[in-house]
Amino acid sequence: MQNRDMDYLKARARQVREGIVRAIGVNNKGHLGGSMSSADLVTALYFYKMRHWPDDPSNPDRDRFIFSKGHSVLAQYAALALCGYFPLQALPSTKKLGSFLQGHPERDRTPGVEANTGSLGQGLSIGLGMALTGRLDSRDYRVYVILGDAELAEGQIWEAVTAAAFYRVANLVAIVDHNKLQATGVISEMYDVGEIGRKFAAFGWRVLETDGHDLASIADALDAADENTGQPVMILAHTVKGKGVSFAENEPSFHNGALTAEQYEQALGEIVSGWGEGNEK
Amino acid sequence: MDGVKEMKSKACPRETYGRALLKAAEEDRRIVALDADLSGSTMSCYVRRSYPARYFEMGIGEQNMVATAVGLALSGKIPFVHSFSMFVTGRAFEQVRQSVALPKANVKLVGSSYGFSDFGDGATHQTVEDVAIMRAIPNMTILSPMDPGEVEEAVRLARAIEGPVYLRISRSEMEFLPKEIPGKSMLEPSLMAKGEDITVFANGLMTAEALLARETLLEEGISARVVNVSCLKPLPKEMILRWTGDVEAVITIEEHSVIGGLGSAVLEATALEPKPTFVIGIDDAFGQSAWSHRELLEHYGLTAAAICRAARALLKRG
Known part of the structure; x- marks a missing residue:
């Protein structure tokens, strides 16, 4: 880990996106949009930042990653498979009856998954509990929680934000995947929680900001989060829902949509060729 | 409750509970306690006073409290989560279902003042449905002690059971009751x-x-x-x-x-x-x-x- 070779990380991010599309398959609904918007964040965590051991997934010193916006778990499944937690060939079995890859993350079923999430609003609290254990046990692991921007409408998020600041857990890092879309439309037109960064700052968090598709910028933000100021850290990551697949970008219908055979091939083709890379806003 | 006081044969179960939890915390460093501003009623205050670093005051926020306990449990602690029975099963129902029961997290939900035992506070603070709610959730163990002796036993069992437990504690005094033929533990009738x-x-x-x-x-x-x-x-x-x-x-x-x-x-x-x-x-x-x-x-x-x-x-x- 801590590999700052950007060509390596970009290649990994493409593989994660490819894995997302393969996990969705043809004619089955899947959460393409949110998985794609989180793909670079997840890549940076698993292939750059986090201390983890795929052959020893319960090592007590591992960094923890909780995908609070659990519907985007396809990005995590792809990253876990690429790390060797389970075979890449398993990805297309996602959501098949009996599969160890469920529609939302389940820790009992999938190696490397830390918590059951997807009922939105609960992951940050779970991360807080893990961060408190780390402090009680004098372990130096960090806990990373990816939240959705629309998820911030859940009241429990703000209970956890308050509690984390009160307990001064500096080993807790929330990353808000700010893709500006909710399941049913554009956040600014539907239900806008307002200025996310200012709200977290007002609650006592240290706030960092990054382009959520620029891997160097994400790596910088994750490194900056290491500094212990006695505060929890929130990284506001500006992202594009559906990032990397032309017909899905900023398209609410691909929050949870099915791909035709043609769309599936087009998506894989665009990802492999790196369509849209480098035109981050 | 009101009748003749036979001091030796009765005890206040929440007092018994608080002492039993403190004893368990003394014996097992993995035990931590969380409360939502009711530690003086649930009697988690004994752990709060004796082991302040292992007590987490979560404010009046039961949903965050339950899910925080999940994080503590999934990283090796044995959290005992306290509130009134109504709020730990009702306000935090979905956290209990999704984050505690589904992954079989080793969280102990302690519901104090169940039934009508919080008589003065009225319907908002009394439970008529806590067992129905908890029984419907897979992976849940439900303990409802009949006397102070069983309250102590319930704390020992909750600690020993790997997985979610819902423990009901009454606010009213209970008599110590002898058993004709005890079950192997209070897990059996x-x-x-x-x-x-x-x-x-x-x-x-x-x-x-x-x-x-x-x-x-x-x-x-x-x-x-x-x-x-x-x-x-x-x-x-x-x-x-x-x-x-x-x-x-x-x-x-x-x-x-x-x-x-x-x-x-x-x-x-x-x-x-x-x-x-x-x-x-x-x-x-x-x-x-x-x-x-x-x-x-x-x-x-x-x-x-x-x-x-x-x-x-x-x-x-x-």
């Missing part, structure tokens, strides 16, 4: 008193009522067996059928709605080998304020007298 005509299943404070009713019925020539069921889940049906096969009729009594609690559990167990059964509980109604717990139990018919009436009706006597 216990025979409290022998009888041949009818079996009365009870738990919590209602077990003492059932024993009182048995005395009255005995004078009338009715022999009532009393079986205490402190573990409402898991409750294998053989453990119920063992006590119903040889009697004419069955009564259940609980400080809970007639829907979804002990009565339902007994009827589910006896469905294929049915007996005429009378389920005594709160009849699908909310509680209300009163000046004592006893008044509410009498108002809602949760008494020895109600058991006697049911027994006479079932056996067509009197």
Whole structure:
């Protein structure tokens, strides 16, 4: 880990996106949009930042990653498979009856998954509990929680934000995947929680900001989060829902949509060729 | 509650609970306590005072408290989460279902002041449905102690069980009750008193009522067996059928709605080998304020007298 070779990380991010599309398959609904918007964040965590051991997934010193916006778990499944937690060939079995890859993350079923999430609003609290254990046990692991921007409408998020600041857990890092879309439309037109960064700052968090598709910028933000100021850290990551697949970008219908055979091939083709890379806003 | 005070034979279960949790915390460093601004009522305050680093005051935010406990449990702690029974099962229901029960997180949910025992605060703070809610959730163990001795045992069991436990603690004094034939632990029903005509299943404070009713019925020539069921889940049906096969009729009594609690559990167990059964509980109604717990139990018919009436009706006597 801590590999700052950007060509390596970009290649990994493409593989994660490819894995997302393969996990969705043809004619089955899947959460393409949110998985794609989180793909670079997840890549940076698993292939750059986090201390983890795929052959020893319960090592007590591992960094923890909780995908609070659990519907985007396809990005995590792809990253876990690429790390060797389970075979890449398993990805297309996602959501098949009996599969160890469920529609939302389940820790009992999938190696490397830390918590059951997807009922939105609960992951940050779970991360807080893990961060408190780390402090009680004098372990130096960090806990990373990816939240959705629309998820911030859940009241429990703000209970956890308050509690984390009160307990001064500096080993807790929330990353808000700010893709500006909710399941049913554009956040600014539907239900806008307002200025996310200012709200977290007002609650006592240290706030960092990054382009959520620029891997160097994400790596910088994750490194900056290491500094212990006695505060929890929130990284506001500006992202594009559906990032990397032309017909899905900023398209609410691909929050949870099915791909035709043609769309599936087009998506894989665009990802492999790196369509849209480098035109981050 | 009100009658003659026999100091040696009664105790306040939440006091007993607080001491038992402190003892467990002394023995096991993995134990931590969380509370939502009720530590003086739930008695998690003993851990708060003795082990401040292992006590987490979570403010009045039960949902965050339960999910934070999940994070503590998934990283190796044994969190005991405290609030009133209503809020830990109701306000945080979805956190309990999704984050505690589904991954079998080793979280102990301690619901204090269940039933009508928080008599003055009224319906908002009383529970009629906590067992029904918790019974419907897979992977949950439900413990409802009948006396202070079982409160201590419940803390030991909750610590030993790997997985979610919901423990109900009454706010009212409880008598120490001797068992005729104890189960292997409070996870198994216990025979409290022998009888041949009818079996009365009870738990919590209602077990003492059932024993009182048995005395009255005995004078009338009715022999009532009393079986205490402190573990409402898991409750294998053989453990119920063992006590119903040889009697004419069955009564259940609980400080809970007639829907979804002990009565339902007994009827589910006896469905294929049915007996005429009378389920005594709160009849699908909310509680209300009163000046004592006893008044509410009498108002809602949760008494020895109600058991006697049911027994006479079932056996067509009197």
